Amino acid sequence: MTTKTPSKLEKILSEGHLAVTSECGPPRGSNSEHIIKKGELIKDHVDAINIADNQTSMTRLCSLAACIRLKLMGLEPVLQMVTRDRNRIALQSDILGAASFEINNILCLSGDHQSFGDCAQGQNVHDIDSIQLIQAVRHMRDEGKFLGGDDLDGKPQMFVGAAANPFADPFEIRVPRLAKKIAAGVEFIQTQCVYNLDKFEEWMKGVRDRGLHEKVYILAGLTPMKSVGMAKYMQKRVPGMDVPDEIIERLKGVEKGKQADEGIKICIESIQRLKECEGVAGFHIMAIEWEEKVPEIVEAAGLYPRPTVN
Amino acid sequence: MRLQYPPNIRIVRVPCSGKVDLIHILHAFEKGADGVCVLACLEGDCHFNNGNLMARRRVEQAQEILNSIGIGGERAQMYNLSASEGPRFAQYVTEFTEKIKDLGPNPVKLAKNKAA
Amino acid sequence: MIVADRKPIEEIIGYLKDHKNILVLGCNECVTVCEAGGKKEVGVLASALRMHAKKEGNEVKIDEVTLERQCDREYLDEIRDSIDQYDAVVSLACGVGVQFTAEQYHSTPVYPGVNTCFMGATEKRGLWTERCQGCGQCILATTGSICPVARCAKRLFNGPCGGSTDGKCEINAEVDCAWQLIIDRLKALDRLDEYEKLCPLKDWSTDRAGGPRKVVREDVQQ
Missing domain, CATH: 3.40.50.2300 (Response regulator)
Incomplete structure (x- = not known):
């Protein structure tokens, strides 16, 4: 496939390599040391690093600024952008700002509801939704125009991504929903954390049946479990998360001090199994506040060294 | 059966406790009643299915309002008994009257008398 | 009402x-x-x-x-x-x-x-639920007569989001997911294929965003 942007992530995917991305949550304050440290920890083991945009609606240092930090370190950021907090003026403006720093990847999201965060009494915006944001970025990049119709002085050269949750309800529209995102112009997908591999593979079969895997790069999302407690929390409390009982039983089966190692092992095994799944173009490893484990997972899963592209 | 019950209560007969509206309870207090108790059939025994349950909710609403204006929700009470339980009627009414005596006169009436 | x-x-x-x-x-x-x-x-x-x-x-x-x-x-x-x-x-x-x-x-x-x-309806005595936010440009014809503006916590025009679980919204298990309702309804109407139509950006100028609104009907004015 030919590339449309200078994105390194796009190049790696278009050359047929399994891509590896990871994610950093920005700090809750102006201290950017964390972000630099997290970037340093994983930079040799991943192709691109997502920076979350006020995830779970907890106010944090902005994704754009953190992406610029990574860019200044010579890394490849993926700007996550939610439609919860910005109207179409702010969204376009931030896209242009990011593009001016040669941030070449964007992940279009609607964002968790603000009631989960520290500003539950705040207003939400939702001027447009995540699918419309995909359309907006593609419009700006491909047509070189603002949503309002005026010409842009410099197009944002962005590789456009979105999330997909194969496990949310209703399951029957999970494949049509991906088709909808593709119709809107999405180019890569990072999925919700995959624990229920059977269900994921069922979804992927539906994706292949419609040939959608040839129209979009799908990166399977993975988050290693640190403990039984985390697994139970994810199973019970996190909306749209599917953690099968087997995972919990397996973690329970080892002594407390070894549960984290078992979680890493499950993660690595999952990657190995999904490598064989046709249509999986890479992996998005979200080691939440556990970034130091990413290199170990990437190496053990046989995804190291990372390819170099020009 | 000659049962004794306090002579200072005034009985207002209604066809069903479900007829007692919130405004009736409030008006009684406004006019100077020290307490209002609604005596209703046993729960599950209403001839109109849910009259006594509605009455209970209205007594609760009245309690809430009386609390918020500083008159005291405990001046409105709900009792359930069957029509054949004369002694229980006397017992409830006596209990309630004692309770209201302890609480003292309705503050609205006190203020009104002072003003007069 | x-x-x-x-x-x-x-x-x-x-x-x-x-x-x-x-x-x-x-x-x-x-x-x-x-x-x-x-x-x-x-x-x-x-x-x-x-x-x-x-x-x-x-x-x-x-x-x-x-x-x-x-x-x-x-x-x-x-x-x-x-x-x-x-x-x-x-x-x-x-x-x-x-x-x-x-x-x-x-x-x-x-x-x-x-x-x-x-603006809502009486589900039963003592329970009223929201149905409309008066956005000024009704799209109910395309959403199976269920309004995502009023009933989706993120007013998504191309929903549902990833937080929809067992037909309920991520904000509260007592709130129906509007998009689950829309999908169920489209299915009942045998129109589920319409789900894949992209809903374009909404013109919010007829909503609160456009400032105080008015309806002028010269044909009925006296």
């Missing part, structure tokens, strides 16, 4: 502390149906306010009137002759009624006696 809920009596007492002649003004329309501001609620509030005033030893006159509507001048005119007796009005109408009453009677303070909540 417009759904409202009662304000705490303490709050209303706070507004009225400097007033001596008060009219509690009800409305016979929506707020009567949702049991927040009709004749009955006027009676209850007025009674409570009178008792509170007496208990505090304040000489206060509190009257009760319930109009057919407070959003039409002809009904508001019914209190024109008596309004000068009062130094405050507590309106138990929706926010429209409170404002329209105040516009009619410039020199009398008009306080809200209810919290106006939304």
Whole structure:
């Protein structure tokens, strides 16, 4: 496939390599040391690093600024952008700002509801939704125009991504929903954390049946479990998360001090199994506040060294 | 059966406790009643299915309002008994009257008398 | 209808502390149906306010009137002759009624006696739920007659989001996921293929975003 942007992530995917991305949550304050440290920890083991945009609606240092930090370190950021907090003026403006720093990847999201965060009494915006944001970025990049119709002085050269949750309800529209995102112009997908591999593979079969895997790069999302407690929390409390009982039983089966190692092992095994799944173009490893484990997972899963592209 | 019950209560007969509206309870207090108790059939025994349950909710609403204006929700009470339980009627009414005596006169009436 | 809920009596007492002649003004329309501001609620509030005033030893006159509507001048005119007796009005109408009453009677303070909540329907007595936000450009024809603006917590036009679980919204397991409802409905209508149509960016200029709105109908004006 030919590339449309200078994105390194796009190049790696278009050359047929399994891509590896990871994610950093920005700090809750102006201290950017964390972000630099997290970037340093994983930079040799991943192709691109997502920076979350006020995830779970907890106010944090902005994704754009953190992406610029990574860019200044010579890394490849993926700007996550939610439609919860910005109207179409702010969204376009931030896209242009990011593009001016040669941030070449964007992940279009609607964002968790603000009631989960520290500003539950705040207003939400939702001027447009995540699918419309995909359309907006593609419009700006491909047509070189603002949503309002005026010409842009410099197009944002962005590789456009979105999330997909194969496990949310209703399951029957999970494949049509991906088709909808593709119709809107999405180019890569990072999925919700995959624990229920059977269900994921069922979804992927539906994706292949419609040939959608040839129209979009799908990166399977993975988050290693640190403990039984985390697994139970994810199973019970996190909306749209599917953690099968087997995972919990397996973690329970080892002594407390070894549960984290078992979680890493499950993660690595999952990657190995999904490598064989046709249509999986890479992996998005979200080691939440556990970034130091990413290199170990990437190496053990046989995804190291990372390819170099020009 | 000659049962004794306090002579200072005034009985207002209604066809069903479900007829007692919130405004009736409030008006009684406004006019100077020290307490209002609604005596209703046993729960599950209403001839109109849910009259006594509605009455209970209205007594609760009245309690809430009386609390918020500083008159005291405990001046409105709900009792359930069957029509054949004369002694229980006397017992409830006596209990309630004692309770209201302890609480003292309705503050609205006190203020009104002072003003007069 | 417009759904409202009662304000705490303490709050209303706070507004009225400097007033001596008060009219509690009800409305016979929506707020009567949702049991927040009709004749009955006027009676209850007025009674409570009178008792509170007496208990505090304040000489206060509190009257009760319930109009057919407070959003039409002809009904508001019914209190024109008596309004000068009062130094405050507590309106138990929706926010429209409170404002329209105040516009009619410039020199009398008009306080809200209810919290106006939304446009909704009566599920059953004591339970009212939202259906419409009056965005000014109805899209119900494309969403199986279920409104994502009013019923999706993120007002997604291309939903559902990833937080939809067992037909419920991520914000609260008691809230239906609007997009689950839309999908179920499209399925029932044998129109599920329409789900994949992209919904374009919404023109919000007819919504609150466009500033105060009006509907002008010259054909019916006199």
